[in-house]
Amino acid sequence: MPGIQPTPTRKEREFQAREELILTHARRLLLEKGFQAWNMEQLAEAVEYSKGTLYQHFTSKEDLVLAVATASLRQRADLFEKASNFKGLTRERCRVIGFACCEFAVTCPEYFHVEMMLKSASFWEKASDARRQAHAFQGARCWRVLNHIIVEAMALGEMPRTHFTPEQATFALVSVTVGSHLMSQEPQLKVQAGITSPMLSVRFNQDIVCDGLGWKPLLHEHDYAATDRRIVKEVFPNATAWLYPDT
Amino acid sequence: MPGIQPTPTRKEREFQAREELILTHARRLLLEKGFQAWNMEQLAEAVEYSKGTLYQHFTSKEDLVLAVATASLRQRADLFEKASNFKGLTRERCRVIGFACCEFAVTCPEYFHVEMMLKSASFWEKASDARRQAHAFQGARCWRVLNHIIVEAMALGEMPRTHFTPEQATFALVSVTVGSHLMSQEPQLKVQAGITSPMLSVRFNQDIVCDGLGWKPLLHEHDYAATDRRIVKEVFPNATAWLYPDT
DNA sequence: GAAACTATTTGACCGTTGGTCAAAATAAAG
DNA sequence: CTTTATTTTGACCAACGGTCAAATAGTTTC
Numbered sequence: 001m002p003g004i005q006p007t008p009t010r011k012e013r014e015f016q017a018r019e020e021l022i023l024t025h026a027r028r029l030l031l032e033k034g035f036q037a038w039n040m041e042q043l044a045e046a047v048e049y050s051k052g053t054l055y056q057h058f059t060s061k062e063d064l065v066l067a068v069a070t071a072s073l074r075q076r077a078d079l080f081e082k083a084s085n086f087k088g089l090t091r092e093r094c095r096v097i098g099f100a101c102c103e104f105a106v107t108c109p110e111y112f113h114v115e116m117m118l119k120s121a122s123f124w125e126k127a128s129d130a131r132r133q134a135h136a137f138q139g140a141r142c143w144r145v146l147n148h149i150i151v152e153a154m155a156l157g158e159m160p161r162t163h164f165t166p167e168q169a170t171f172a173l174v175s176v177t178v179g180s181h182l183m184s185q186e187p188q189l190k191v192q193a194g195i196t197s198p199m200l201s202v203r204f205n206q207d208i209v210c211d212g213l214g215w216k217p218l219l220h221e222h223d224y225a226a227t228d229r230r231i232v233k234e235v236f237p238n239a240t241a242w243l244y245p246d247t
Numbered sequence: 248m249p250g251i252q253p254t255p256t257r258k259e260r261e262f263q264a265r266e267e268l269i270l271t272h273a274r275r276l277l278l279e280k281g282f283q284a285w286n287m288e289q290l291a292e293a294v295e296y297s298k299g300t301l302y303q304h305f306t307s308k309e310d311l312v313l314a315v316a317t318a319s320l321r322q323r324a325d326l327f328e329k330a331s332n333f334k335g336l337t338r339e340r341c342r343v344i345g346f347a348c349c350e351f352a353v354t355c356p357e358y359f360h361v362e363m364m365l366k367s368a369s370f371w372e373k374a375s376d377a378r379r380q381a382h383a384f385q386g387a388r389c390w391r392v393l394n395h396i397i398v399e400a401m402a403l404g405e406m407p408r409t410h411f412t413p414e415q416a417t418f419a420l421v422s423v424t425v426g427s428h429l430m431s432q433e434p435q436l437k438v439q440a441g442i443t444s445p446m447l448s449v450r451f452n453q454d455i456v457c458d459g460l461g462w463k464p465l466l467h468e469h470d471y472a473a474t475d476r477r478i479v480k481e482v483f484p485n486a487t488a489w490l491y492p493d494t
Numbered sequence: 495g496a497a498a499c500t501a502t503t504t505g506a507c508c509g510t511t512g513g514t515c516a517a518a519a520t521a522a523a524g
Numbered sequence: 525c526t527t528t529a530t531t532t533t534g535a536c537c538a539a540c541g542g543t544c545a546a547a548t549a550g551t552t553t554c
Contacts, residue, residue, distance in 0.1 A: 034367050034368055035367065035369070036369045039512075040512065041512095049532080050532065050534060052531095052534075055513070055514080060513080061511095113366070116366050119360070119363050119432065120282065121281055122281040122284045139435060163466075163467075164451070167439065167440045170439075171430065171440035171448065171452070172451070172452045172455050174426075175423055175426035175429075175430045175452050176419075176422055176452070176456070178429060178430060179425045179429070180418075182422075182429075183425060184418075188386060189390075189421070193414045193415065193417065193418035194412065194414050195418070201418065205418070205456075208456055208460055209459055211458070211461075212454075212455035212458040212460075213459075286540055288540080288541095297503065297504045298504085298541090299502095299505075299543080300502085300504075303502085307541075308541065308542090
């Protein structure tokens with residue numbers, strides 16, 4: 001919750017603009033080549049500054065990549081919050097979050113590539129504390145949105161509250177979402193599972209978990225196709241691009 | 248399905264023994280330090296050979312790590328096949344697989360660390376083709392065991408077969424399992440979700456998905472605590488170590 | 495048992511890359 | 525214009541993955 005910012009000087013604004021330039025190019029390189037297949041020299045060339053200047057913004061290559069990840073994560077949190085404004089049943093609102101996940105995966109395809117590295121302890125050691133906290137903050141925003149919906153679902157009696165806590169339910173949905181995204185990128189599994197549209201698989205698995213949680217109305221008790229049409233129309237008009245597997 | 252092997256000479260046996268020695272130490276280093284924080288020189292020192300000798304076994308550091316991962320994956324496939332021999336309802340047998348997952352996570356804790364890297368394209372490029380195929384083979388073994396149980400469940404009418412294919416159901420279970428393992432290692436999420444025992448969370452989420460798939464008998468329709476006791480007794484006597492969160 | 499030959503092991507060496515810092519360039523102040 | 529403060533630069537360093545000619549160990553021949 002940022003208060004009144006001290007007026008940024010021209011220098012500060014230039015610094016900020018350059019940081020975003022760096023992040024943009026780093027993001028592109030991450031997407032095109034992954035983490036290893038480019039170096040700081042190449043990035044410096046791309047942004048038309050020298051290597052030393054890069055290190056005025058970031059303490060290490062890992063710190064830089066974490067900043068890219070956090071910028072993406074902020075977009076996800078923004079999408080989540082936008083999604084949560086949808087008017088409807090709690091399970092319908094959860095469904096909008098599912099759409100947000102897919103929109104995010106399409107908008108920030110480099111994120112899942114980076115997310116892998118975020119699990120490695122050595123990665124975090126090399127990142128600065130400020131960036132670590134920024135990442136945690138955006139992560140918490142995403143968690144909070146989904147958790148709120150589930151708390152509300154329980155309060156309204158749309159989800160049973162006797163078998164598990166709201167946090168357990170949130171965790172289940174987060175897990176299945178991340179796992180589905182990861183697995184649907186695995187070429188071998190895609191063939192074995194006969195996956196044609198990764199996004200469809202992710203949302204299918206989310207539905208399974210929601211049903212498993214007893215989140216009313218269950219999949220076959222409601223016309224979710226109608227809900228989906230409303231979601232596309234009201235919240236994610238661009239979703240048609242990824243909603244149906246390209247023919 | 249290995250046929251009659253040509254008799255290995257003494258040299259071949261020594262070569263094999265050394266390879267296992269290398270893998271053992273590499274596995275330990277991976278667990279203790281991750282991927283980055285050790286180098287081939289250190290590994291060479293640990294196994295008391297020189298760096299050049301390591302490169303007679305593996306084409307690159309990545310190739311070596313992939314070999315470690317595949318060795319672990321073989322253990323998982325072994326556990327899965329052992330688990331699938333359990334006599335009982337299909338959902339009970341799926342539950343044994345869930346135990347196998349946890350047993351594996353405890354036995355091969357370095358695997359999830361490595362699995363992250365396996366998603367990176369640049370990683371696979373540096374590994375040899377033979378190791379790639381070996382890894383795919385062990386992965387397919389794991390998939391097949393679970394898939395067979397689900398096919399059988401549908402054939403017996405213990406799982407509905409109208410809403411999805413056996414492969415979709417298998418994919419959902421695989422996704423939630425991997426996702427849960429990953430997420431339950433995230434320190435921030437552990438706090439937010441209030442996770443005390445990662446293994447318990449994984450199995451809980453698997454239960455949710457099984458229920459969501461309509462896999463009879465559902466969680467509340469059957470005394471799965473009794474099943475669990477049988478599983479521990481008959482298949483995983485060591486499971487008590489991780490089954491309950493340590494006090 | 496020595497010599498000749500083969501197979502294996504070794505570690506000095508190379509190229510690349512993340513990261514540093516003194517010097518150069520630029521901007522600001524006097 | 526001169527001096528001072530700030531920013532940018534790229535040569536440089538150390539670390540690491542990977543290579544290969546030389547050394548060592550092992551085997552065969554006479």
